[in-house]
Each structure stands twice: as C-alpha cells, then as structure tokens.
Amino acid sequence: MASVDIRRVTKQFGSHPVIHGVDIAIADHEFVVLVGPSGCGKSTLLRMIAGLEQISGGEIVIGGRVVNDVQPKERDIAMVFQNYALYPHMTVHDNMAFSMKLRGAPQAEITERVNKAADILALTPLLQRYPRQLSGGQRQRVAMGRAIVRDPQVFLFDEPLSNLDAKLRVAMRTEIKALHQRLRTTSIYVTHDQVEAMSMADRIVLMRDGVVEQIGSPLELYDHPANVFAAGFIGSPAMNFLPGMLRRAGNELHVETARGIRLPLPSNAGGTDGQKVIYGVRPEHLSLGGEGIPATVAVVEPTGADTFVYSEVGGVPVCATFSERHAFEPGKQIVLKPQLETVHLFDEASGVAIRNA
Amino acid sequence: MQKPNAIAADAITAGAQPPARSWLSKALEGRNTLGGLFMLPAAAVLLIFLTYPLALGVWLGFTDTTIGRPGQFIGLENYEALWDDTVFWLAVFNTLLYTSVASVFKFALGLWLALLLNERLPFKAFIRAIVLLPWVVPTVLSAIAFWWIYDAQFSIISWALIQIGLIDAPINFLGDATNARASVIAANVWRGIPFVAITLLAGLQTIPQSLYEAATLDGASSWQRFRYITLPMLTPIIAVVMTFSVLFTFTDFQLIYVLTRGGPVNATHLMATLSFQRAIPGGQLGEGAAIAVAMIPFLLSAILFSYFGLQRRRWQQGGRDA
Numbered sequence: 001m002a003s004v005d006i007r008r009v010t011k012q013f014g015s016h017p018v019i020h021g022v023d024i025a026i027a028d029h030e031f032v033v034l035v036g037p038s039g040c041g042k043s044t045l046l047r048m049i050a051g052l053e054q055i056s057g058g059e060i061v062i063g064g065r066v067v068n069d070v071q072p073k074e075r076d077i078a079m080v081f082q083n084y085a086l087y088p089h090m091t092v093h094d095n096m097a098f099s100m101k102l103r104g105a106p107q108a109e110i111t112e113r114v115n116k117a118a119d120i121l122a123l124t125p126l127l128q129r130y131p132r133q134l135s136g137g138q139r140q141r142v143a144m145g146r147a148i149v150r151d152p153q154v155f156l157f158d159e160p161l162s163n164l165d166a167k168l169r170v171a172m173r174t175e176i177k178a179l180h181q182r183l184r185t186t187s188i189y190v191t192h193d194q195v196e197a198m199s200m201a202d203r204i205v206l207m208r209d210g211v212v213e214q215i216g217s218p219l220e221l222y223d224h225p226a227n228v229f230a231a232g233f234i235g236s237p238a239m240n241f242l243p244g245m246l247r248r249a250g251n252e253l254h255v256e257t258a259r260g261i262r263l264p265l266p267s268n269a270g271g272t273d274g275q276k277v278i279y280g281v282r283p284e285h286l287s288l289g290g291e292g293i294p295a296t297v298a299v300v301e302p303t304g305a306d307t308f309v310y311s312e313v314g315g316v317p318v319c320a321t322f323s324e325r326h327a328f329e330p331g332k333q334i335v336l337k338p339q340l341e342t343v344h345l346f347d348e349a350s351g352v353a354i355r356n357a
Numbered sequence: 358m359q360k361p362n363a364i365a366a367d368a369i370t371a372g373a374q375p376p377a378r379s380w381l382s383k384a385l386e387g388r389n390t391l392g393g394l395f396m397l398p399a400a401a402v403l404l405i406f407l408t409y410p411l412a413l414g415v416w417l418g419f420t421d422t423t424i425g426r427p428g429q430f431i432g433l434e435n436y437e438a439l440w441d442d443t444v445f446w447l448a449v450f451n452t453l454l455y456t457s458v459a460s461v462f463k464f465a466l467g468l469w470l471a472l473l474l475n476e477r478l479p480f481k482a483f484i485r486a487i488v489l490l491p492w493v494v495p496t497v498l499s500a501i502a503f504w505w506i507y508d509a510q511f512s513i514i515s516w517a518l519i520q521i522g523l524i525d526a527p528i529n530f531l532g533d534a535t536n537a538r539a540s541v542i543a544a545n546v547w548r549g550i551p552f553v554a555i556t557l558l559a560g561l562q563t564i565p566q567s568l569y570e571a572a573t574l575d576g577a578s579s580w581q582r583f584r585y586i587t588l589p590m591l592t593p594i595i596a597v598v599m600t601f602s603v604l605f606t607f608t609d610f611q612l613i614y615v616l617t618r619g620g621p622v623n624a625t626h627l628m629a630t631l632s633f634q635r636a637i638p639g640g641q642l643g644e645g646a647a648i649a650v651a652m653i654p655f656l657l658s659a660i661l662f663s664y665f666g667l668q669r670r671r672w673q674q675g676g677r678d679a
Contacts (some may be wrong), residue, residue: 010393052570073576089589099575150575335480 001184002063002153003028003168004049009058011044011210017237018044019210021058023112026188026203030277031180033189035197036207036233042190045207046156050079058103063153070306078147079156082294083163086131092118092142093127117148138170155180157189159197171191173199202318206230228351231280231344237308240318243348248273255279255345259314263293266340271347277354280344283308286320289337293318300328311336324355371514417646424640433648441469445648447623448631452655455542455627456606462546463602464595467553472583474554485555489666492551500615507531507616531617534624541616541625545609552605553598560594561587600663630650 004026011019019041026032034042047053049060051072060065067075086095093114100110118124120212121141140160147155157176161169177200180187191197197204197217206213206221206229208285214226218234225231231239242263244255248271255263255277263279271277295311296320302308306321309328313336320336328334345354384390399580418435422428439445452553493497506513515527530540564587572582610629613619619626619634626634628648636645 050570050574052573072573079571080573081567081571083565083567085565085571087568087586098572098577101580102576126492146571146575268614 001028004060007059010056012056017111022212029184031187031202033197033201034205035191038209041210042117042207046190051075057207070275076153078150078152080143080147080160084143084158091128099150108280113149117145120147137162155185155187156181207263237283237319239282242279242316245269246275246277257314268356270357272345276348278346278348283319283321285339285342292335292337295336297328297330297332414646417643418650420643428643435644444623448626448628452627459542459545459606460603463549463553467550470554471557472559487552491548496611500612507540537625556598560591564590596663596666603659616661
C-alpha cells in the first residue's frame with residue numbers, strides 16, 4: 001500500500017490541453033473519489049496514474065517513487081474498468097489468475113490467492129464459468145477479484161458501476177466500500193455520480209475542465225462549497241441559486257432580487273453593500289414558514305420519503321424538499337423559510353463563495 | 358384537403374363490410390405457402406446454375422463422353438484408369454504441396470500484415486487500400502505480370518541480382534521443376550495475402566482496446582498480449598479465413614494456366630488444370646470430369662475441418678451479450 005502524489009500534472013492531446021496543472025496528495029489507505037462532469041479530465045488523470053496515458057507535465061509519485069517513466073506493469077497498481085475488460089475466453093478463475101500466471105507464481109500460491117479473493121467476493125461457485133455466463137454484478141465482482149488477487153499498492157476504479165442498473169449500483173457501492181474498509185488499500189475512484197462520490201469517499205476531488213475545483217471530505221464539500229460549481233454539483237436535488245444584490249443597512253441584512261424579493265441572511269454573513277451576489281440555498285434547507293420567501297408552486301413530486309416541490313421565486317425556479325407531508329397545489333402561493341445558518345453566498349462575477357464574517 | 362376525409366371514409370366502409378376471403382387469399386397469407394413462393398426464384402436459379410452442372414459433372418465422370426460424342430455409362434472405369442495414372446497422382450501431390458505451402462505462407466504473412474496495419478500508421482486508409490490491390494486485380498492480369506517477372510530472359514529479378522553481382526546468368530524460373538513450383542506458389546501467396554490480411558484486420562479491430570490495457574496492467578509483455586489475448590480471440594476468424602483460403606488455393610486454375618500450363622513436365626499441374634487439359638484440349642470429357650470429382654473428398658474434408666473449427670467455443674456461448 002502506498003500514498004499517491006500528483007504534482008502539477010498536465011496533459012495535452014496534440015496541442016489540445018485537457019488537464020491544467022493538477023495537485024492532489026492522496027494518503028496511504030485513503031479512498032479518494034475523482035468526480036466531475038464528463039470531459040473534466042478525471043478519467044484521463046486516472047489513466048495517467050495507471051500508466052495508460054503519457055504524462056505531459058508535472059510528476060506522479062506512487063509510494064515515494066516518481067513513476068512518470070515507469071512501465072504500467074512496474075507500477076504495482078490494479079485497475080477496474082468501466083466495461084470490466086474481462087478476458088472473454090478465460091474462466092473466472094483464469095481471469096483472476098492471469099496476472100500471477102504471467103509473473104510465474106507457483107501454482108499453489110495462485111490457487112490460494114484466487115480462492116481467497118473468490119471467497120471474499122462470493123465468487124467461489126462461479127470460478128469455472130466464462131464472463132458471458134455471468135450477470136453484470138457478477139462480472140463487476142470478477143473485475144474486482146482480478147484486482148484483489150494482485151494485492152497491489154493502489155486500486156484504480158474507472159466508473160466501475162455505470163454499466164449496472166440503479167439497484168445493483170447501490171448494492172455494489174456498499175460492497176466496494178466494505179471491501180476497502182477490510183483491505184485498506186489506497187483507492188482512487190472515478191465517477192460522474194456525486195451520490196457515489198459522497199457515499200464512498202474519504203475525500204472528494206471535484207474537477208471541471210481539467211482543473212481541481214475543490215478537495216475535501218464529502219461533508220466539507222456539502223457544507224462549505226468553495227464556489228457555485230461545487231455547490232451546484234454536490235447535493236441532490238441541486239442547490240437553488242437566486243441572483244441578487246446584497247443590501248446592508250446597519251444590522252439589517254438581506255439579498256434583493258431583480259424583482260425586489262427580499263431573501264433573508266444570517267447576521268454574520270460576509271459581503272459588502274451593493275455587491276452583486278448569488279444566493280444559494282439547498283432544497284432540504286427550506287421549510288414552510290410564516291415569514292420568508294414568497295413562491296408559486298409549479299410541480300409537486302412525491303417520492304414517498306420526501307416530497308419535491310418545484311416552485312418559482314420572482315421568475316427563478318426553486319426546489320424545496322419536505323419530509324413531512326403538506327398539501328400542495330400547483331399555482332398556489334407558499335412561503336419558503338430558509339435555515340439561515342445554511343444559506344450560501346457567492347460573488348456573482350467570480351462565483352467564489354463569500355465566507356461569513 | 359379532400360384526401361384525409363376520403364381515407365377515413367374508406368376505412369369506415371372497410372370496417373363495416375369485411376370482404377369475403379377466397380381460399381387463395383387465405384393460402385397467400387399462410388407463412389409456409391408465401392415463404393415457399395418467395396423462395397421459388399432463388400431455388401430455380403440454384404437448381405439451374407449450381408445443382409445441374411454439379412450433377413452433370415458427376416455423371417460425366419461415370420461415362421466415356423468425348424467432345425462431339427455422347428458417351429456410355431462405364432461405371433468406375435475412369436477412376437480405375439486414374440488410380441494407375443502417374444500424372445494424376447503427381448497432380449494430386451502438386452495440389453497438396455501447392456495448397457499447404459501457400460496457405461501457411463498466406464496465413465503467416467497475412468497475420469503479420471494485419472497486425473502491422475492495426476497499429477497507428479500514417480496514411481492508414483491509403484496503405485490499407487494498397488494492400489487490397491493484388492486481390493482486386495484480375496488474376497489473369499497479375500499472372501501475366503508474374504509471367505514477365507519470371508521470364509527466362511527478361512526477368513527483373515534475374516536482372517537485379519545480376520546487377521548486384523549475386524548471380525551470373527538469369528534464373529530459369531519456370532523451366533526447372535523446383536523453381537517452377539516455388540514460383541507459382543510465390544505468385545499465389547502474393548495474390549492471396551490481401552484477403553487473409555484484411556479479414557484478420559477486421560477481426561483484430563473487434564477486440565476491445567481495454568482488454569489490452571487490462572493485460573498490460575496485469576503485466577503482459579507485447580508477445581504475451583498477442584499469445585493470450587489476440588490469438589485466442591482471433592481463432593474463430595482465423596478458422597473461417599483459412600478455410601476459404603484453402604478452398605481457393607486448392608481449386609486454383611488461372612494462375613497456373615497462364616504461367617506454366619502445368620509444365621515443366623507436369624511439375625506444376627494441379628488437379629484443376631489437369632482436369633481442364635484432359636477434358637477440353639484433350640477432348641476426354643469423362644476423364645476430366647472424373648479428375649474434378651476426385652477433388653471433392655479433399656474439399657469436403659477441408660470444409661469439415663472448418664466446421665469443427667468454427668463451432669462456437671465454450672466462452673462464446675451463454676447468456677447475454679457482453
């Protein structure tokens with residue numbers, strides 16, 4: 001097991017830069033999730049760590065060794081691919097044993113390690129099957145088994161769950177997390193799904209357009225997003241954004257939208273009078289109240305546990321979720337009361353979060 | 358604006374009075390009758406152009422037909438004569454030699470070329486088009502080109518070797534038995550490589566890149582990736598390609614006929630060329646047909662070999678698609 005340091009790493013395809021100087025320090029035993037919208041460079045970064053892509057600039061260090069010019073097979077890493085990349089002409093056993101066979105490991109050791117991995121992943125009854133004879137979830141487990149058998153320094157996961165159906169995805173998510181808690185191998189996991197990132201990661205690296213937007217624990221990203229992008233990407237349904245102007249007059253403090261609606265702020269909010277800001281509040285931090293933001297209900301979506309209410313505040317769509325059951329009707333006026341301590345303010349021009357004073 | 362109304366009106370009338378159905382329209386709607394009807398033209402074409410000539414050829418082999426005289430049924434007499442015919446057995450030997458040596462070379466060189474073309478190359482499409490050329494050119498045309506290349510006096514190969522100083526006199530490519538066999542095999546290999554190479558290339562491109570990446574991370578060298586990934590995944594296609602290649606080579610006629618006409622002293626006579634020579638210039642249609650029919654067991658065994666080679670391997674079977 002090892003730490004992984006990514007230092008000022010850049011990547012260009014031809015003259016087209018896709019990663020612009022990324023710095024990430026991953027500690028030993030850590031489970032780090034690289035998350036971001038498609039095309040943000042997260043998969044490319046993972047493939048550079050694996051050695052499947054050349055590093056254009058900067059350096060990648062695995063366990064204290066700079067690996068820029070080290071062959072993939074010498075890096076002692078194992079990777080789980082999105083399409084699993086199982087060898088279709090080999091049985092489950094042979095798929096898992098392949099790397100050890102190439103290394104010329106003794107047969108007894110191969111059998112022992114494969115059986116142990118199969119045991120961990122409940123693959124023992126499937127060892128003599130071919131990949132085609134397996135379900136999606138089973139294939140996924142074989143792909144992980146192949147990685148476990150290697151006992152590598154680092155596990156790399158490239159969107160391993162995106163080919164599974166929603167229910168299985170949730171189950172495998174838990175399985176991978178449990179596996180990491182058991183093996184403690186440093187893991188780097190790429191996904192575009194923020195729920196996966198939130199639920200699995202020790203730390204999340206949020207990327208956009210080849211740049212790291214924010215690094216932190218899941219709750220840090222949720223509670224203190226560094227900018228509008230991070231605030232909008234983490235959390236589901238996404239945070240509501242209402243553009244407006246900060247008004248500060250003595251102790252009285254609020255944001256005024258273009259249509260003159262007053263959005264309440266906590267007394268310790270930062271920012272200067274007259275500053276153009278974006279007022280951010282998560283759907284789950286809105287409640288029904290006597291005083292607050294007047295809104296018109298547009299669509300109501302009950303999901304059982306929660307009810308999503310899509311409404312309009314001065315022409316801007318706002319979503320609120322309620323776990324208690326209210327009777328909502330489209331077209332009706334309601335008043336949404338934000339939890340003041342969870343309100344976020346962002347500078348409109350830069351998108352950067354304005355910290356509380 | 359009239360049309361929609363008209364259609365609607367039609368639909369209403371049709372719905373109100375279903376037309377009485379005759380036995381003919383009922384029969385035509387039946388799956389079997391209609392299917393059989395549609396197959397008739399194809400079946401007729403196959404019967405006229407495939408089954409009839411084949412049956413005629415087999416029949417002729419049992420007769421003593423010559424050109425201009427309808428023959429009598431003579432049983433296995435033609436085959437008995439061939440059994441004691443040294444030229445026939447030489448042709449069998451030549452055909453087997455020609456087929457096996459040429460096929461091995463076509464496979465090895467074709468696979469090598471396919472692997473090269475599968476790499477990242479500049480002008481890839483252009484090079485792939487060029488590779489197809491030998492296969493696209495009519496055989497007779499390329500055979501004539503080879504005829505010049507192998508010419509006893511004007512051979513460009515001899516000329517080049519003399520210029521370099523490796524030899525003193527032109528090589529007798531087609532006049533010497535061993536040289537002639539090697540020469541026709543070389544020409545056949547040249548012509549046959551594109552088919553093998555392009556088909557195997559298509560097969561190579563169906564192998565997902567991620568398998569090679571997974572194997573690389575598993576520690577496979579490039580030889581091991583070829584040995585454990587490429588080759589096993591290509592086997593089904595290799596079986597198809599080589600079956601066809603063997604069938605084409607075994608029945609080859611044009612190349613030999615233009616280059617050597619079976620000479621020198623029958624050294625390059627194949628069963629196909631011998632059959633033609635006995636039947637048409639020689640006039641012995643019955644005997645020629647018998648030689649042609651004698652090729653059938655060989656071809657059949659090649660097809661059976663591929664039938665078993667082509668059977669879906671266990672890893673290709675089962676459940677859903679990957």
